[in-house]
Amino acid sequence: MKANIKHRGKTRIVVIGGGLGGLRLMKALKGCGMQVVLVDRNNYHQFPPLIYQVASAGLEPSSISFPFRKMLQGREEVFFRMGEVKSIDANEKVLQTSFGKLYYDYLVIAAGATTNFFGNERMARNVLPMKTVLDGMNLRNTILSNLERAEVETDEETLRALLTVAVVGGGPSGVEIAGALAEMKRTIVPRDYPDMDTAKMRIVLVNSDARLLKSMDEASSRRAERDLTEMGVEVMPGARVADCRDGVLYMEDGSTLATRTVIWVAGIRANRFMSTPEMTLGAGGRIVTDTCLRVKGLNDVFAIGDVSIVDGDKDYPHGHPQLAQVAMQQADCVAKTIKRRKSSEQRGGNVSDQVFRYRDLGTMATIGRKKAVAEIARLKFGGITAWLLWLVVHLRSLLGVRNKIVVLINWMWNYFNYRSSLRLIFRNEDKTV
Ligand SMILES: Cc1cc2nc3c(=O)[nH]c(=O)nc-3n(C[C@H](O)[C@H](O)[C@H](O)COP(=O)(O)OP(=O)(O)OC[C@H]3O[C@@H](n4cnc5c(N)ncnc54)[C@H](O)[C@@H]3O)c2cc1C
The missing domain is CATH 3.50.50.100 (FAD/NAD(P)-binding domain)
Structure with missing residues (x-):
């Protein structure tokens, strides 16, 4: 069975995974003149940094999730298919998915990672x-x-x-x-x-x-x-x-x-795929790429974010940290390469692919009300300043105006009266408490 997408004679880029890396790539490819197909096993994008607030009944799941189809509305060149990618045949340039075969000209693997139980x-x-x-x-x-x-x-x-x-x-x-x-x-x-x-x-x-x-x-x-x-x-x-x-x-x-x-x-480990030829895997099952984020041994296949590890960056000999910023900056890098290749194809010239250089914007962790730690360049600080910064950064990163407003109101409500009201137990009928 073939995935039901008309080719229209355009170069097709398939992106596996609409997480923080995949979604940024979709944005960066806007107006690229190529067909872009996003495949994700869910019909929504999720924002992992705030999942702990869903777990602790501070936020509703819908505040940190956003439907792909809404996000991609109005972009004629973009297609979304919900499904699971199972294997990659890089010789034939085809993916085996839960909805059939999907051909690509360029493939970007942005499938993220999953929980690691270390084989137990x-x-x-x-x-x-x-x-x-x-x-x-x-x-x-x-x-x-x-x-x-x-x-x-x-x-x-x-x-x-x-x-x-x-x-x-x-x-x-x-x-x-x-x-x-x-x-x-x-x-x-x-x-x-x-x-x-x-x-x-x-x-x-x-x-x-x-x-x-x-x-x-x-x-x-x-x-x-x-x-x-x-x-x-x-x-x-x-x-x-x-x-x-x-x-x-x-x-x-x-x-x-x-x-x-x-x-x-x-711990986490990279999501896995079967591939022909086989991909080289590094620590944590991460797909090994070169410094231009090209998957080693596979033509026209890139990998970004948590699923991959760059080999050859002197500043990060053990790979980059598995963080949102890395995935997003890598998405920008791959978008540049694909666009460059396309325009050189049209002009008939030679072009070099973009080398990835990570710009570390800092790290943060929140601990509780008015308590957090932050490290930005040489600055290391904590307490209420770090906490406020954490709030602003995470609010800004959330997708959708509605989500931003809902989360802001929730946080303010909880801050002033300590009364989050989301403590509902939803479960299947047949499960007893
Ligand atoms: C609880 C938690 C808190 C975090 N907090 C922070 C933080 O505060 N700051 C920070 O910088 N980073 C944080 N991270 C890490 C950050 O979320 C990741 O680095 C980032 O999401 C990686 O982006 P990605 O695109 O590689 O993968 P993801 O965002 O994980 O997206 C992967 C996508 O691929 C899809 N997918 C996977 N396999 C398949 C398949 N076979 N077929 C189809 N689709 C597939 C998934 O459904 C998903 O949508 C946190 C992560 C977690 C889990």
Whole structure:
């Protein structure tokens, strides 16, 4: 079966994945005179930096998701197809997808990454990832359901397990969700569950490294640990998780933690595809590209963002960080190359592809109300300034005026009266609490 898209004699660029990289590429290719086909397994774009707020009932999923078809309206040269790309035949220049074959002239892989359970199947079954909006909704349901269960639980041991949330992974996502849950414990839980002894609720942040936020400066790590501890989070540095089964988290040192909610933000791995010829994969299963973001060994195929790793950049010998800015800047770079190739084809000249140079705009992590850490060039700061900056940057990055307004109102509402009102448990009829 062939995907039902008319070719119209134009050069066709297929983009796999409409995440932060893929979507930026769609924008950068506007007016390029070529046909652009976006394929994504979802019909919406999602904004990962705010998924933890969906998980902690601070934002609605629809505030950080945006339908592709709405975004691409009015662009005649652009087509969207919802589906899963399964394999790439670079010799025939064709993709095998869940909706049939799709031919391309240029291919850009921007399929991102998924949660890494490091091959531990049982762990994957028993813990909760926080990688997609759907994961965020699932987490919100679990956390709220466990609070409801705790309200009627008479066995003390089970009650404590229901009220213990373990966050595994001390990177920005782990810090952010632990901080948000500590705020929930302090402000929302006592009001919603006046009968509950909230002192029994524990948020434990388990981190295999000696310090949190290890990609940031040591001062930022110390500040994050201090702030979280003050907020009531129990930080466990240097603790490696060995297993999770029957409501117990087992550490490598033999200690255990009884908990019904384990949030797993301990690592990611690139999304995988079969390909002919085979692609070279680097650390974390990332597709290896050269410095022009061309997939090694494949013609006219590029890879950007979390799914790939650049080989040969002296400044980043171990690859670039898997961050939004990298994916977006790489999208701009590939768009330049494809446009250049097209115009040189028309003029009949030779052209060199654009080399990718990453411009580091800084890193940030929010910890809680008026608490964050930021590192911009040589500046390293925290507290309310970093927190306000974090709010502005994330609000600006959100797609759609409606989403910006809804999120801003939500944040202001929560800031002034600590009353987020999104604590609804939506689940399938057949699932019992
Ligand atoms: C919880 C969380 C918080 C984060 N916070 C920050 C932050 O504060 N700052 C920051 O800079 N970065 C942050 N990141 C990282 C940032 O989101 C990523 O670096 C960025 O999204 C990478 O963009 P991408 O385009 O490579 O992939 P993604 O944005 O992940 O997009 C990949 C897309 O590909 C689609 N896809 C995947 N496989 C297939 C397939 N087989 N077929 C079809 N479609 C497919 C997916 O549906 C998705 O739409 C965070 C990530 C997470 C998970």
